[in-house]
Every structure is written in structure tokens, then in C-alpha cells.
Amino acid sequence: MWPFSGEGPALWLALYLLTFALHAVFVSYVLAGTAYAFVQSLRRADDAIAERVRDRLPFMLGCGITAGVAPLLFLQLLYQKRFYTANLLMGPRWGAVVPALIIGFYALYLAKAKVSLRVRRLALATGTLCFLFVAWSWTEIDQLMQADAVWRDMYAAGKRIYGASAIYPRLLLWLGAMLSLFAIVASWWASGPERRKLAVLGLIGRAVSVGAALLLVAAGGATDGNAHGWLYLLVAALAVEAAGWVWMIRAPDGPGLTLVTGAGAAALVCATVVREAPRLALIEPARPEALEAAGFPVFAATFVLGVAVIAWIWRAISDAKT
Ligand code: HEM
Structure with missing residues (x-):
């Protein structure tokens, strides 16, 4: 099935898309959750959702x-020299992602500690x-990878910021999607009026993404013709999800959340394929050495070791609790 046909890269592509979707769920909770807790701290509102979110944020960032x-x-593996070239061109501005993540991590711990409201606000604003910044950086590098026509000029001018017009609507599209994904995950720990509130946020997030998609088209963004089938599935999944949100507003503790979660997961997978389609032609063919390389025994051994270590840590924590 398109685009998963062919040899080695098809498997890598499928694994890339699935693992990227999982990444998107967690970082959506982090970015939208930090912003949500920040807004609530400004409103001085006694908000149980914000309290729960603050408590979970450091773990979710991890x-x-x-x-x-x-991913x-x-x-x-898929885009080799394109990814490395974009990394080198952005240089220290790309490297700044690492300190930003470290500062954000500490800010989240501070925000969940027993501190004054002022410090908490400062910590949440810093985290947001x-x-x-990290989300913007990923969007920019994604676009720069594909823009080989500007590489020479950018290098000659010593520019570190690509700044193409499609980057900001694309980022806005992501921010909307992140709010909806956050609302889906946070709803599982909520009930009654809290779920109703999150359902409204979920719908607002989708409306922002639709608006941003229109801006993106106006800025020259286009989907690849081959991805039409996935695009229709995406639209259908979003329609079902919207119906689920409305259902959740009417009956917050009913099955609406299950519907929203299923449709939201389907929409996320379809969206990752639609997102990938325009750059699929840039995938580098796998080299014969890479296709022949077989490290399965090493993989199996490290997998078993990993599971055993996690089980041991789990047991140690459970024993310490009891
Ligand atoms: C809170 C921190 C983070 C946020 C908010 C974030 C956000 C994002 C966003 C919005 C994108 C999509 C960019 C686009 O399609 O335009 C993305 C892509 C990606 N992110 Fe993250 N990210 C975070 C941390 C990380 C970290 C630490 C890693 C690696 C260890 C990572 C790995 C990736 C990868 C591999 C992609 C795909 C890039 C591509 O396909 O071009 N992210 N991230």
C-alpha cells in the first residue's frame, strides 16, 4: 500500500511514521499542557486540571x-545528507534546542514544587x-531539509535562520493539533465539567489547525497528489472526532471520549502520512551494505535486557511504596 512499498526504506518509513506519531502525542501534552497551566496561573483560577497537568509534566517531557x-x-536513515546539511546550516541556532530543553525541564519541576504564585507563573512562562522554541526549530529544520535551492545562499550569507513563509502557518497548524491531542490525553484523567472544558479546547485546537492549513495553502504549501486517499481518511477521522467532542460536551462521562480517542489516533496516523508525502521523493535509496547488515541477535539481546531492567526498576519502586 502506498507509500509503504519497496525494500528497506519502506519498513524504515513505517517505523518512522509510527514512532513520530507517538512522539507527537507526548510533546503535545507538554507544550499545550504547560501553556494551559500558565494561563490558569494568570487567571488565579482554582483549576484541578492545571494542578494535575503540572504534576505530570516532567514525566511527560521525559x-x-x-x-x-x-524517529x-x-x-x-531516510534523509541522510539532507538532514545533516540542514543541521550544519542552522548550526548553533539548532544546537540551542538542547539548552532550551534542559531549562524547560527544570522549569517544569519548579512549577510543580510548593512555590509562590509568582515563581510558578515565571516557571510556566519559561517552560512554554x-x-x-523547540517546536519552531523542528518545523524550521523540516522545511530547510527540503529547500536545497537556498542552501548555498544561506551558507554564503552566514544566515542561521531559514524563515520561509510556510514555517509560521505550519507551526500554527501544529499548535492547534497539539491542543487537541492534549485535550484527548488530559480527558482520561478528568470527568464531568472538566471533560466538558477539555472538549471545548479540543474543538478550538482543530479550528486553529484548519485556519492554519488555509494560511499554509496561501503561503504555497501543497499536499502530494499520491496522498489524496490518506487526506480523505484524515478529513473523515476529523469529522468523527468532532462529533465525539460534541457528544462529550453533552454527556461528558459517556462513550464520547473513546470515540474521540479512536478517531484522533486515526487522524494522527493519516496526518503523518500526508505530512510526509511531499518529501518522499527525497528519500535516499538504501545502500546494499545497509540492506545486508543484520544485527538481529544484538537487537534481541538488548531488547530482553531492556525489558528486564525496566521490570526490575518497576518492582523496586513498587516494593518501596508498600
Ligand atoms: C518539548 C519538546 C519538543 C517539542 C515541543 C517538539 C515538537 C515537534 C514538532 C512540532 C515537530 C513537527 C515539525 C514539523 O512537522 O514541522 C517535531 C518533529 C520531530 N521531533 Fe520533536 N519536539 C520536541 C522534542 C524533541 C526531541 C528531544 C527529539 C529527539 C530526541 C525530537 C524529535 C523529533 C523528530 C525526529 C521529528 C521529525 C522531524 C522531521 O520529520 O522533519 N523532538 N517535534
Whole structure:
């Protein structure tokens, strides 16, 4: 099935898309959740959702970063010199992602500690800015990878910021999607009026993404013709999801959330394929050495070791609790 046909790269592509979708869920919770908690702290509102979110944010950031490693590896296998060239061109401005993540991490711990409202606000504002910067950086590098026509001029001018017109609507599209994904995940820990509130946020997020998609088209963004089938599926999944949100507003503790989660997951997978379609032609063919390389025994051994270590840590924590 398109685009998963062919040899080695088809498997890598499928793994890339799946692991990227997982990454998107966690970082959406982090960016939208930090911004949500910040807004609530400004309103001085006694908000149980914000309190729960603040408590979970450091853990979710850890999950988001860990879940980013797998797509990062597949991305390098698929687009090799394009990814490395974009990295080198952006240089220190790209490298700034690492300190931004470290500062954001500490800010989240500070925000969940027992501190004054002023410090909490400052910590949440810092976290929001750091994660926004990281999201912007990923959007920019994604676009720069594909823009080989500007590489020479950018290098000659010593510019570190690409700044193409499609970047900002694309980022806005992501911010809307992140709000909806956050609302889906946060709803599982909420009930009654809280779920109603999150359902409204979920719908607002989708409206922002639709508006941003129109801006993106106006800025010259286009989907690849081959992805039409996936685009129709995406639209259908979003329509079902919207119906689920409305259902959740009417009956917050009913099955609406299950519908929203299923449709939202389907929309995310379809969206990753539609997002990837325009640059599929840039995938570098796998080299014969790479196709022949077989490291399955090593993979199996490290997999078993990894599972055993996680189980051991889990047991140690459970024993310590009891
Ligand atoms: C809170 C921190 C982070 C946020 C908010 C974030 C956000 C994003 C966003 C919005 C995109 C999509 C860019 C686009 O399509 O225009 C993206 C892509 C990606 N992110 Fe993250 N990210 C974060 C941290 C990380 C980390 C730490 C890693 C690696 C360990 C990572 C790995 C990736 C990869 C591999 C992609 C795909 C890039 C591509 O396909 O061009 N992310 N991220």
C-alpha cells in the first residue's frame, strides 16, 4: 500500500511514521499542557486540571524526549545528507534546542514544587517559551531539509535562520493539533465539567489547525497528489472526532471520549502520512551494505535486557511504596 512499498526504506518509513506519531502525542501534552497551566496561573483560577497537568509534566517531557529518539534515528536513515546539511546550516541556532530543553525541564519541576504564585507563573512562562522554541526549530529544520535551492545562499550569507513563509502557518497548524491531542490525553484523567472544558479546547485546537492549513495553502504549501486517499481518511477521522467532542460536551462521562480517542489516533496516523508525502521523493535509496547488515541477535539481546531492567526498576519502586 502506498507509500509503504519497496525494500528497506519502506519498513524504515513505517517505523518512522509510527514512532513520530507517538512522539507527537507526548510533546503535545507538554507544550499545550504547560501553556494551559500558565494561563490558569494568570487567571488565579482554582483549576484541578492545571494542578494535575503540572504534576505530570516532567514525566511527560521525559516520555516526549525518549519517544523522539526513535524517529530521529529513522529520519537520519531516510534523509541522510539532507538532514545533516540542514543541521550544519542552522548550526548553533539548532544546537540551542538542547539548552532550551534542559531549562524547560527544570522549569517544569519548579512549577510543580510548593512555590509562590509568582515563581510558578515565571516557571510556566519559561517552560512554554522553551518548548515553543523547540517546536519552531523542528518545523524550521523540516522545511530547510527540503529547500536545497537556498542552501548555498544561506551558507554564503552566514544566515542561521531559514524563515520561509510556510514555517509560521505550519507551526500554527501544529499548535492547534497539539491542543487537541492534549485535550484527548488530559480527558482520561478528568470527568464531568472538566471533560466538558477539555472538549471545548479540543474543538478550538482543530479550528486553529484548519485556519492554519488555509494560511499554509496561501503561503504555497501543497499536499502530494499520491496522498489524496490518506487526506480523505484524515478529513473523515476529523469529522468523527468532532462529533465525539460534541457528544462529550453533552454527556461528558459517556462513550464520547473513546470515540474521540479512536478517531484522533486515526487522524494522527493519516496526518503523518500526508505530512510526509511531499518529501518522499527525497528519500535516499538504501545502500546494499545497509540492506545486508543484520544485527538481529544484538537487537534481541538488548531488547530482553531492556525489558528486564525496566521490570526490575518497576518492582523496586513498587516494593518501596508498600
Ligand atoms: C518539548 C519538546 C519538543 C517539542 C515541543 C517538539 C515538537 C515537534 C514538532 C512540532 C515537530 C513537527 C515539525 C514539523 O512537522 O514541522 C517535531 C518533529 C520531530 N521531533 Fe520533536 N519536539 C520536541 C522534542 C524533541 C526531541 C528531544 C527529539 C529527539 C530526541 C525530537 C524529535 C523529533 C523528530 C525526529 C521529528 C521529525 C522531524 C522531521 O520529520 O522533519 N523532538 N517535534
